[in-house]
Amino acid sequence: MDQSGRPSERESEAALPNKSAVPVSLVTIKAACSQCSLHELCISEGLGKEELAKLDSLVGARRKLKRQQNLYRAGDPFEALYAVRTGFFKTDVLLEDGRDQVTGFQMAGEILGMDGIGTEAHSCNAVALEDSEVCVIPFAQLEQLSREIQALQRNFHKVMSRELVRDQSLMMLLGTMRAEERLAAFLLNMSQRFTARGYSPAEFHLRMTREEIGSYLGLKLETVSRAFSRFQEEGLIAVQQKHIRLLDGEGLKRLLNARPR
């Protein structure tokens, strides 16, 4: 279904009316960090009451996106960061020759758009994998405010740094792990992130296709599918399409630490 540059994605994109700079889905409901349940995951973490009020005034609007809609595209001018409120995103990079790769999946409380700061333009595409909502954080104002609020400055730096560390792990995965290790690492990571958000650690719904998982893990979709089947045979997980149950998390971890060869 892929091969020639994701025709399906392009088509579904084209089918959506939102090609203009001002998306139809930009709603004016103000975000309110002070009210937000994602506190401890977001850049608002640990701020005092007064500081939260300031942050509220900065975080502009929320923006709603439908499944398959782009939050931004590679090349778009960079203006704001986005905090995922609800839903699920992927980021991907497209090479001139048509090859692309998913570089990350983002869920509630995670920040999107930091790739754009360095060049003032986004370097990847961000796409909603289900109907989603983000808080828009105008970057100039974030910098302004983080010059005033030390804790905010620190939070922001930490978020960026953790992203660097996350990238390191992904490099490690892509550079040294075999297919089944990669998938085990992926599942454990998903589980851990769902858990941190109060969902079941052992049962979840994947929002992405096998192809997207494969792209993220540097594998072909058939390899991902086979690894899922193998895990199921071995009683490590129960798979039913996108619904996953982890039956033996320890077993998955063991798979990771087993020296290759």
Add this chain to the structure above:
Amino acid sequence: MDQSGRPSERESEAALPNKSAVPVSLVTIKAACSQCSLHELCISEGLGKEELAKLDSLVGARRKLKRQQNLYRAGDPFEALYAVRTGFFKTDVLLEDGRDQVTGFQMAGEILGMDGIGTEAHSCNAVALEDSEVCVIPFAQLEQLSREIQALQRNFHKVMSRELVRDQSLMMLLGTMRAEERLAAFLLNMSQRFTARGYSPAEFHLRMTREEIGSYLGLKLETVSRAFSRFQEEGLIAVQQKHIRLLDGEGLKRLLNARPR
């Protein structure tokens, strides 16, 4: 020579006297951004005279490292960033099971240590690949000063963001490219970075071994060596050990853009 966790590296490490927290090579010569020729590559880029003076007072000391010496290790408490003044570094991550991977090579003007901000501890090792010198930038003071100097804040954010984008490219490389494409990308990247520092774009000396290149590119050293040989046969480059001459940069670029299969 690898397989069991880089014994050679460990040995050469052990041979060095510097295992203590205070390295023998910590010299007290003050760094001076205002005098530094790496301006346009470093976080001091674009600062005014007065601002540079403030930065000078912040940038603590320089620190000299001998070949194979660690600038920091995974787990070390994070206190400062380091700007490479002279020399050449690698960063690498070590998995519990002994596998490791080089996550980057750093040269003059590039910043090391940002991985530590998020957790207050470094997440990788930084090792000098030749005798080197860094400027020590105490992080708390950098944050302090970047609350005062907008341009410094902006520079720092840009440096971090560019690191994120660099990581994206590396993921792309590790996830989608074949061996020869990876090596071509690596050589072109080296050339470009040497060029930006005023060295010859077509002729340079690699400071790292084939094994380190392979680790960085997700390949085995034999594969790297074979790719070098192939490039030489095809007249793209001239290799003599670590000395590389690019004979046909365009040819290398073509290799990159050629769709695989």
Add this chain to the structure above:
DNA sequence: CTGCCGCTTTGATCCATGTCAATACGATAA
């Protein structure tokens, strides 16, 4: 100069994953 050691090159073989192809499944629309 000689010998050693780390690094590199090259060859032969193996295997994990990619590729190609057929089929199955599940949701949605007609």
Add this chain to the structure above:
DNA sequence: TTATCGTATTGACATGGATCAAAGCGGCAG
């Protein structure tokens, strides 16, 4: 209900890179 379309599974086969092994090379210490 049936047709359709995107997605997922499974099988057969091909292949790029890993692995194992053997020289070759160059620098450094004695």
